[in-house]
Amino acid sequence: MKYVWTLLIAVIAITGCFSCADKDSGPEQKITTKTPEPADAIDKPLMIALSKAKNFHHKARVLMSDGQNDEAIKTVREILSLKFPAGAPEADDVRNDARAVLAKLLVGKGQLDDAMTVVKEGIAQSQRESFFVANLYTVEGEIHEARAAALDASDPNNKPKIVDEKHAAIEAYDKSNEINTRLQQELMVQPPAGQP
């Protein structure tokens, strides 16, 4: 009988060693099957694009403070060529904000037509209304004002143009206010972020 017990103990000891080996040693290859990351989640490409835009803005601000407006304009244009993930709403917002800065820089240099082109392109390419689009309308109004101011008011031939520019400026400001008001009303209806 004691032989049987000896054999039984030996088997238990060896199987115990197997259990230890399973847990503590031996190659282990984990295969994780996960649900694909949803397309609407914040991802690395978005963060990279935002990070680059942030750095370009700060670089442009330093250049502007140093009076290097041409370099600042080049730098801000870099933001417009940044590649954002497809369908990211942040892309429109960041580009429109860059256009607003770029247009103001061009206005500062007296390149009013170029500034207007930058703003009009931004408004035309926007997929939706936003505070950034409203800001573009604000900048458009400023450009119209600048155009009106650039005309010689003493010349009677310029008077209709000046009136048109001022009207256009008013329309642009009104449009900006209209968008801002509508968006604010929508946001007041919507629950804050993170709440159902």
Next chain:
Amino acid sequence: MATDDDDILTGSVPAPDAEATPTERAHAKTFADLVDKTLAGRTPPAMSADDRALLEVATVIRAASGNVELGAAKRRSLVEDALRQAVGGVAATASGAAVPITRARRRWVPWAIAAGSTLVAAAAVLLLWLRGPQRIEIHDGGVAQPTPENQRKRPADPLIGPIAREHAGDAASRIDTIFADRMDGYRERQLAGGRTP
């Protein structure tokens, strides 16, 4: 009648150069015969205590001098007894008769234990040697959970709010705000292992 010569163990010790007495010679011859018979396997059934003591001494001396061989039957009996005791049996000499080990009861047990242990050990070695990488598959059910609002790509309008005219060109501070907010959501998602909490 007992004399000093008869009591060879407790009697007086003769001088080294003293001539052996006839009694001593006769006693020595008798003892020599006794030793011869003992070595021949014909030990007398009875003898005096002194003779027995001397005989044991003589046997020890002879054994210590070597070249002593046991008889074939005795040798076989001792070997089988030793083997039986090694595997837990009872010595056959206790019962007075040598039982050949080939006829011993349960003689297969030690062999079975040895074979079983060897097989288990071999199986263990083979298993450890041949075992492939452990594959652990983790499934999360495949059910797409809605992404929390703060971890989602979304318009920055609620974060920035209406832009005042005097801040129309202050895009640098706005991009800082947007970046910081999105980084919070991104980190939260990464720390959650890319899973929706």
